[in-house]
Amino acid sequence: MNEFEKILSVENVGRSFKTKAGNFIALENINLDFFEEEFVAIVGPSGCGKSTLLKIINGMLKPSTGKTSFRGKALGGINLECSMVYQNFGLLPWLSVLENIELGLLSRELSNAQAQKKAAHYIDKVGLDGHEEAYPRELSGGMKQRVGFARALAIEPEILLMDEPFSSLDPLTAINLREEILDIWEDPNLRITTVIMITHQIEEAVEMADRVIVMDGSPGHVVKEVKIPLERPRNRKSKEFDHYVGEIFELIT
Amino acid sequence: MDHDSSSNKEIQSLPAAGISETLGLLEVIDDHGGEEKSYSLASELNIETDSLLTTIKAAEMFGFIDTPGRDVILTPIGKQMIETEMNTKKQLLLEQLRKIELFAKVKEALESQEEERLSRDDLLKMIQSWLPNEKAEDQFETLINWGRWGEFLGYSQDDDYVYLDQG
Numbered sequence: 001m002n003e004f005e006k007i008l009s010v011e012n013v014g015r016s017f018k019t020k021a022g023n024f025i026a027l028e029n030i031n032l033d034f035f036e037e038e039f040v041a042i043v044g045p046s047g048c049g050k051s052t053l054l055k056i057i058n059g060m061l062k063p064s065t066g067k068t069s070f071r072g073k074a075l076g077g078i079n080l081e082c083s084m085v086y087q088n089f090g091l092l093p094w095l096s097v098l099e100n101i102e103l104g105l106l107s108r109e110l111s112n113a114q115a116q117k118k119a120a121h122y123i124d125k126v127g128l129d130g131h132e133e134a135y136p137r138e139l140s141g142g143m144k145q146r147v148g149f150a151r152a153l154a155i156e157p158e159i160l161l162m163d164e165p166f167s168s169l170d171p172l173t174a175i176n177l178r179e180e181i182l183d184i185w186e187d188p189n190l191r192i193t194t195v196i197m198i199t200h201q202i203e204e205a206v207e208m209a210d211r212v213i214v215m216d217g218s219p220g221h222v223v224k225e226v227k228i229p230l231e232r233p234r235n236r237k238s239k240e241f242d243h244y245v246g247e248i249f250e251l252i253t
Numbered sequence: 254m255d256h257d258s259s260s261n262k263e264i265q266s267l268p269a270a271g272i273s274e275t276l277g278l279l280e281v282i283d284d285h286g287g288e289e290k291s292y293s294l295a296s297e298l299n300i301e302t303d304s305l306l307t308t309i310k311a312a313e314m315f316g317f318i319d320t321p322g323r324d325v326i327l328t329p330i331g332k333q334m335i336e337t338e339m340n341t342k343k344q345l346l347l348e349q350l351r352k353i354e355l356f357a358k359v360k361e362a363l364e365s366q367e368e369e370r371l372s373r374d375d376l377l378k379m380i381q382s383w384l385p386n387e388k389a390e391d392q393f394e395t396l397i398n399w400g401r402w403g404e405f406l407g408y409s410q411d412d413d414y415v416y417l418d419q420g
Contacts, residue, residue, distance in 0.1 A: 130407065131402075142273030172273075172298065174277070175281060235284065
C-alpha cells in the first residue's frame, strides 16, 4: 500500500487521566502508522487529544492501553529518534541562541566541541547565522522559532514532531517559516525523514502534508485520514487545494 | 531613487519589519503571479493595513518589490530571494543592506572607532542626531535585526558593543 518503510506505529492506544470528576478519557483506540519520507498533519478541535497523542508518540507520556513501536520495536520510554518543536518555542531566556541549541545536545553524550560543531551547522541551516550571541528577548517570534527548529534538528532525529509550530507567529512570518520547514524536510542531507505536525489550521495542513489525520474529541479518536496527493510547491489558490480544505472542514464540523 | 552617496543626503529611517515577515510577503506576492494590489493582500491575509505597509516598505527598501500606484510587484531579485538557498539569501540581503544609507553611516561610524565598535548608548546618540524625528531605540532594534540577518553587524548584550560582522 505504501512504498516507504513503516517507521512508527501506534496500536490500540488509549489514554486516560484521573481527575476530581473521575476518570477522563483523552484518547481511545488509536491506530496509526507513520512511514519514512512522509509529512503528516494531525488536525482536530482543541481538546481532541492531539497533543496527548504527540507526547505518547515521543514517549514523554505512557499510553494507558495499547503500545507504540519504532521500526518494529515496542517503545518503553522517550524515543531518542524524535525531537519536538513547540508552539511557544520553549527557549530559556537567560541563554543565548547558541546556548539554547547546545542545551538540547547535552543529553546526547557529545563532547563540547562536537556539540558546538553540530549547533553551528544547524544555526546555518535555519538562517540564524549572525544571531548566535542574541538572547531570546532580542528576537522576533519568527527568529525564536528558528531557534526551536535548530535545537530540534541538532539532535539529528529521524522524526520531527511539531505541536502548532506556526500558530504564535504573525501570518507573513508563518508563511515564510512553513516554506523553510518544507525545504529542510526535503533536504537529502538531513537525517529527518518523517514529520508529524499538529495544527488547528486546515489550510496549513493541506499546504504541507502528504496525509492529514482528522481527529475529534470526547473521547479523542481518529475520524478519518485524508491523503493530499498534490505536488509541491502547492498553490493555495487552486481548485484542488480548496477541495481538500473543504473535505477536511466537513469532517470536523 | 537617487543613489548619490554624499553625506548630506537625507537618511531614510528603517521600517520596523522583520526579515521573516518580509520573506513571507514575497511568497504571497509570488503566489499571486508576482503582482497584486496591496489592499487585497491586507484582506486576504487578515492583517492590519499599517503592519502590512511597514512590511511593504521594508521589502521595497531592499529592492525586493516595486510599488507603482497600488500594486506590489516582485522584482527579479525578490524572486531570487525566495527561490534560493539560505546562504545565498543572506548574501543577497547583505548586498542590499550595503545600499541603505543608515547602514552605510553606521559602518562609517564603526570604522572611525579605534576598535571598530560602539556601545549601544553611543550609537543611539548618533542615530538620534541623524534621524531626529525617529525613536532611536526602534531604529537601533531594526538595525541590529537586519544587520544580524545579513551578517553585516553584530551586537552583544553581554559586553554591550555593536561591531562589524567580519563573517
